[in-house]
Amino acid sequence: MSIGSNSPEDERPFHDVPDEKRPSVGHALKQARLAAGLTVSDVSNATRVRLAIVHAIEADDFAPCGGDVYARGHIRTLARAVHLDPAPLVAQFDADHGGRPAPTPAAPLFEAERIRPERRGPNWTAAMVAAIVVVIGFVGFTAVKGGDGGGADTQAADGSPSPTVTKSPSATPTTAKPVTPKSDPSDSAIAAAPQDKVTVQVSAANGRSWISAKDHNGRMLFDGLLDKGQSKTFQDSSKINLILGDAGAIQLYVNGKKIDDDFRPGAVERLTYTKGDPEVG
Known part of the structure; x- marks a missing residue:
């Protein structure tokens, strides 16, 4: 029997029955598969759910699914393949396994985001002030050193003899050596x-x-x-x-x-x- 996309009217509703008479999720899926004349291999090929997982779900063993989220997805897929409404089966699974996890409240997240300290950038103002102080100090030091040198120049201009360096002539005059002619x-x-x-x-x-x-x-x-x-x-x-x-x-x-x-x-x-x-x- 071929399994294709089914119209909504093909899906048989999961009728409300008392809890003590309601079959388990796995048993309901198995009964619907048999009623549709399908084998486990047919369902596995049509849904791409592995054979071992299909057998485990029909036996109400949801551990191979890898978690409740994956189990709900497999239940929906298998229910559509055997023409069942998946919503009651998923609700029954949630009731049997403690219900859906409560959504995480958003307020703590916003609160944590609000109280998170802001990252501060470098203090460029302080860096610029420090640089200006260094430049002013260097200019002042240079001016003081220049004033000391100017005093020395003024003293020389007032008439104090300044030492002059004179080259003393060589004691022995240098004479050019005669060029010896090359012999033939x-x-x-x-x-x-x-x-x-x-x-x-x-x-x-x-x-x-x-x-x-x-x-x-x-x-x-x-x-x-x-x-x-x-x-x-x-x-x-x-x-x-x-x-x-x-x-x-x-x-x-x-x-x-x-x-x-x-x-x-x-x-x-x-x-x-x-x-x-x-x-x-």
Whole structure:
């Protein structure tokens, strides 16, 4: 049997009967359900009230409802589903369970609201007065200090000699150091060229170049880059072996003499120098 929305005339009134003959709320709901040809599952599906709660209410056990307010709501829902007027059933439930709770009187609430202390905001007037007092005190202190300074100025203006700071001349006059002219690389090379050794000075006069220098035993004396303007001097008892990565950027002085070979820029040169006159080995 389908359960839909029912018109008011479909709801059967709960006739007034003496209390001793009136069935309980749960029994009345169960009788109406059976009379309508409905099962508990039908009522549960139609009202969305769980099966366990429907069985408990029909057995007059309202504890699973979770309280009197929920119990009244379930009674109204189930009564409409089985075509009963819910008002007498709810009234009977209230009579069986001590009646409806008395509404909370509004007067105490208003009284509590009336006597509640008002929240006060910050006292801006007192704060402003305090700030003005601080400013006045600071101005007065500044004026007093300024008056003391003015007295000192007046005393100086009346003729009291004021100390003057004079710079005493230096006891020893400073004289500029003569600038020592830089010696030409060839001069230093000549001065540092002993006769019993081979001396080679490599100068990156025209640019940057990688160089490698070894003595007569093949021991590495230098292997790295020379930036423009840098120079290196190597000495050995008998022989210096050179590799120039960019020979065109290098100027050589061997045993105090400038080597005038025209090396091409970017050319790699392998050179060997010994004692005596510069000769490429």
